[in-house]
Amino acid sequence: MEEKRYRVILVDDEPIILRSLRAAIPWEELSMEVAGEAKNGEAALELVKQLQPHVLISDIRMPGLDGISLMKEVMQEQPKLFFIFISGYGEFEYAREALREGAFDYLLKPIDHEELAASLLRAVAALKKQEENDRMLHSMQTLSLLARERLFTELIEGSRSPLLQLQWLEHNELDQSWYMAVLQLDRFEKLEAAWSRDEKRLWLFAIRNILEEWFENSGGLTVFPFRSGEWLLIFPERMKELQKQLGHELISLIKRHTKLSASVGFSLTASGMQQLGEAYESATRALYQRFYTNGEGVYCAEQNIRISTSAGSSYPKNLEASLLDRVRTLDQEGLRSGLQEVYAYLEAQGCLRPAAEQILVELSVVLYRQFKDMRTGQEWSLEELLQDIHASDSLKDMMSVLQITLARWMKDSAAEPSREDMHTVMEKARSYIQEHYQKDLSIEEVSEYSHLSISHFCTLFKQSSGYTFVEYLTLCRIEKAKHILRNTSVKVYQVAPLVGYQDPRYFTQVFKKVTGHTPTEYRESVSAQ
Structure with a gap:
């Protein structure tokens, strides 16, 4: 890998000094x-704007814009630029002012080239x-962002995680009242079936970038992907009246940049992180209306709409749990x-x-997700099922549609020849890591290769191997590095990129x-042995 070179600009009104500096210093x-x-100074100012140097070596006293004035102007735009000044014996006050204003060093004339080289070093x-x-700093900020997204995800999914002890990462942005928007791509199952793995990754990455760029100027609190084809956006309660406007802006944005159709569901108002799960359910329940209108749209949860009705019916959570066990x-x-x-x-x-239809719709969505999480390779249409339920005239007809459809999905799943036990899947995942450890390998890539969600993959991988993904990848890389060090004469700094580390110093620390x-x-x- 070619070593980075730092750019230097030389500034002096005496051409002989410029030639001397260029020729006498071992720049390379x-x-x-x-x-x-x-x-x-004026010409130097233009060069700084064009070349974005790292170091500027300048005489202090020059006609027009002197060295200190040049530094003050440049530092407003590029505070990290290093200034090294050259001054005469009679210019000590200039030198002292230069250091006070932030100069890196100053040298006296006539220039001692060895002293200048030492300063540059x-x-x-x-x-x-x-x-x-x-x-x-960038790594810590990225880690903070990832930890926050992971924490939000686990709270929504109802799991009690050690990450709950890292609530300081949230900066209390959810302590105020807020509401959630869930954006889903319409007919995502068909899109996913048509895309290759690389196409899917590219599309979802592009949409995330579009949403994050828009979100910066929206006044919202946070945005992050949740499930495949689904993104969560959280806004402060003061923006409640803007729901419809925000939703239509998002739909228009996605369509303009990707030609894809999307719908947005808004939750009821919530407060605190512990209500993330309830807000998500509220927003996705609002999105159920999309399946009746059969088109993109913005749907808002109503305060007076619940699963139950005046007849006193409520959602049968215990029956849902029983059905999930039978599907698994x-x-x-x-x-x-x-x-x-x-x-x-x-x-x-x-x-x-x-009320009956809404209960069956929610049951259908939950069971469909369970079938999809099992990753049997089959393709089914949730939209078609919900539309058939909606078109039924009686409770008996609704139940018949649901029973026939779920029985077919279960039969397809049971008959799928490529269905493997989790032990085999985890063995394949470990083999994949061992074959690709030298790449910039991510947990997303390996979980996708294993046909599992990231959270499901993390759980199964730790159970089967005793290590987290990062721990296992690190051990694999270090074992490969030890083999190279034992059996070859490859230089240490050359070993790092061979086992997946681009920074030799970081590789040494990990080793x-x-x-x-x-x-x-x-x-x-x-x-020595």
Whole structure:
């Protein structure tokens, strides 16, 4: 990998000094290059704007814009630029002012080229440290964002995670009253079936970028992907009256940039992180209306709409749990028996049609997601099922549509020849990691290869291997590095990219953390045996 070179601009009104600086300093050895020269402050100002240098070496006293005035103007736009000034013996006050204003160093005339080279060497070290700090800050910000999204996801899914102890990452943005928007791509099942894996990743990545760019100026609190083809956006309650406008803006935005159709459901008002799950249910329930209108739209949850009606019916959560267990175990007889219990419950409750239909719609969505999470490779249409339920004239007809459809899905799942037990799937995942460890391998890529959701993959991988994905990938890379160090004469810094690390220093840190030795120490200890 080619070493980075830092750009330098030389500024002096004496041409002989410019030639001397260019010729006498070993720029290449210092990982530097002279990007431009200027004879006065005004010309230097233009060069700085064009070339974006890292270091500027300038005489303090020049006609027109002097060195200190140049630094003050440049630092307003580029505060990280390093200034090294050259001053005469009679200009000590200038030098002191330069250091007070933030100059990196100053040297006296006549110029001692070795002293200047030493100063530049310190500047390079400071630049590298500055870049390392910037990378660390970026990594911490990224980690904070990922942890927040993971925490929100786990709260919505109802799991009690150790991440709950990291609530400081939220900066209390959900302590105020807020509401949630759920954006879903219309007819996503058909889109997903038509896209290749790379196409799907590209489309979803593009939509996330579109939403995040729009969100920056929206006044919202946060935006992140939740399920495939679905994004969650959270807004403060003060924007409640703008729901319809925001929803139509989002739909128009997605259509304009991707030609894809989407719908948006808005939740009831909530407060605090613990209400994320309720808000998500509220927003997705509002989206059920889309299946009746058969088109894109903006749907808002109403305060007075609940699963129950004046007849006193409520959602049968215990029956839902029983049906989910029977789907997971592909118990066809149990599924039939469970649906009969649902029918008996609705009949006993004396449900009016809207309440009965809404309960069956919610059951259908939950069971459909369970079938999809099992990743059997089959393709079914949830929209078609919901439309058939809506078109039914009686409770008996609704139940018949649901029973026939679910029985077919279960039969398809049970007959799927490529269906494998989770042990085999995890073995394949570990093999995939071992074959691709040298790449920039992500958990998204491996979970997608395994045909599992990220959260499901994380759980199964830890159960089967005893390690998290990152721990396993790290151990795999370090084992490969040890093999290379034991059996070849490849230089240590060249080993890093061979095992998936682009930064040799970071590779050394990880290697020592895992083995207790640096790569060099490890090689020497093996050679001594």
